[in-house]
Structure formats: C-alpha cells, structure tokens
Amino acid sequence: MWVVKLGGSLNLDPALPDWLELIAAQGGGRVILVPGGGGFADEVRRHQRHWGHDDLAAHNMAVLAMCQSGLMLQALLATRHPALGRVLRPVRGEAELRPVLCQGQVAVWLPFELLREQPEPPLTGWDSSADTLALRLALRLHAERLVLVKSCAVPLPPLDLDALSAAGVLDRAFPQAARGAPFPIELISRHEPERLRAGLCGLLA
Incomplete structure (x- = not known):
C-alpha cells in the first residue's frame, strides 16, 4: 500500500485531471x-x-481545507x-x-479525525503541513512507500x-x-507523472 500526497498547489493546475486519472487507473487497491x-x-x-486567532x-x-480538497478531487474526476x-x-x-483498498478502489483520506479540542504540538501548528500528516499516516499504516507530488522542481534521491x-x-x-x-520517501514534480506510473506498475525498485 502506498500513500500518495497530492500537493494542494495543484488544485488549480491544468495537470490536475491527468494526475487524478493516473492515480485512479493505476492505484486501485493500492493507493491512499x-x-x-x-x-x-x-x-x-x-x-x-x-x-490573529490561535493556531488550534x-x-x-x-x-x-484538506477535506474540501479531497471532496473536490473526487468530484472533478467523476465529472x-x-x-x-x-x-x-x-x-x-x-x-x-x-x-476501501480491498474493494479495489483508491481511498481519498478526509482527515476529520485530526480535528482537536486542545493544542497538541507539533500537530496543531503550522510546522506540520499535509506533508507531515501524510507521513504520519504512512507510518501508522505501515505503508510500503510515501510519495509527495509537488508543483515545484524536486531533486532526485x-x-x-x-x-x-x-x-x-x-x-x-x-x-x-x-x-x-x-519505507522510501519520494518527491515527484508535477511534470513527472511517468515516475509515479512506473512505480505503480512495478518498474521502480
């Protein structure tokens, strides 16, 4: 099972539908x-x-906001x-x-369970973005790989x-x-969908 975090900076990117089609077509049963x-x-x-309200x-x-994005991603692809x-x-x-994975689908995580009534550093501060939340989810679920899709250029390992x-x-x-x-942590630029496709097809070590 892979955890793939799709950067929110892609929410208005013309490439977003292509990324969603790739994840749905290749990630069923495997991708959160x-x-x-x-x-x-x-x-x-x-x-x-x-x-000036507090960080909590x-x-x-x-x-x-992450939940809104997740609902939008599913609705966009369905349309x-x-x-x-x-x-x-x-x-x-x-x-x-x-x-959901066992049903051959891609699970889109809407992290309502991360809502908190009391501060819980570093979770409830801006030091932790969706990247770290995805990482912590991957650790809890014993994922095989964490992939972070970014809008910027990223270095190779x-x-x-x-x-x-x-x-x-x-x-x-x-x-x-x-x-x-x-597990491996991989950063992929928005310009490199074939890297994710290759990985999901088993072409990457």
Whole structure:
C-alpha cells in the first residue's frame, strides 16, 4: 500500500485531471490519496493573519481545507471521467482505509479525525503541513512507500530532507518525523507523472 500526497498547489493546475486519472487507473487497491489544503488552506492563513486567532483554530480549519480538497478531487474526476471517478472513494476515518483498498478502489483520506479540542504540538501548528500528516499516516499504516507530488522542481534521491525543509519544499516538522522511516520517501514534480506510473506498475525498485 502506498500513500500518495497530492500537493494542494495543484488544485488549480491544468495537470490536475491527468494526475487524478493516473492515480485512479493505476492505484486501485493500492493507493491512499492524501489531499493538500491548497487555496483553501491559504485562506485559513490569510484569515489568521487578519484576525490573529490561535493556531488550534487554524489547525482545525486547515484540516477541513484538506477535506474540501479531497471532496473536490473526487468530484472533478467523476465529472470528467465517471468510470474512473467511481474508483476514488472519500474516506473519513483511518479504520475505513484498508477496506476501501480491498474493494479495489483508491481511498481519498478526509482527515476529520485530526480535528482537536486542545493544542497538541507539533500537530496543531503550522510546522506540520499535509506533508507531515501524510507521513504520519504512512507510518501508522505501515505503508510500503510515501510519495509527495509537488508543483515545484524536486531533486532526485538521495533526498536531503533538512535542506528541502529549509527551502520550504517540505514543512519544518517533516525531517524529524521522517527519521528512521521504514519505507522510501519520494518527491515527484508535477511534470513527472511517468515516475509515479512506473512505480505503480512495478518498474521502480
């Protein structure tokens, strides 16, 4: 089982439908799709800057931003390609992820269960983005691989996670959370869908 985090920066990208078609066509039964918050999360940041409310509220709003993205991704693919759209299945809880995969579908994680009533650093701060949330999900589920699809250019392995975090490609919490991860972590640019296709087809080690 792979966890694939699709960067929210692709939410308005012309390449987004192609990525969704690829994931649905090749990832059924194998892929848990984690949506980034994209412009929905940007609005959370903008409103927090304007009103100065606390990070706990911002965290919960950002989690809901990821959920909005996930619902949009499924609806977009269903509109453009109804047969493949039925492969993407929005899922509210981690306990439901594996059963969806067993049905040959792609589970789209809507992380409502990450909503919190009390601060829980580093989870409930901006140091942890959807990248780290996807990583923590992959660790909990003992995934085979974590793939992060980015809108920016990314280096080939071996990855220097600290340098990528310092450059803003990954969030600040990611390098520490990834220490000792028992699976490969791969970053793929939006321009490189064939890398994901090759991996899902078993053409990559």
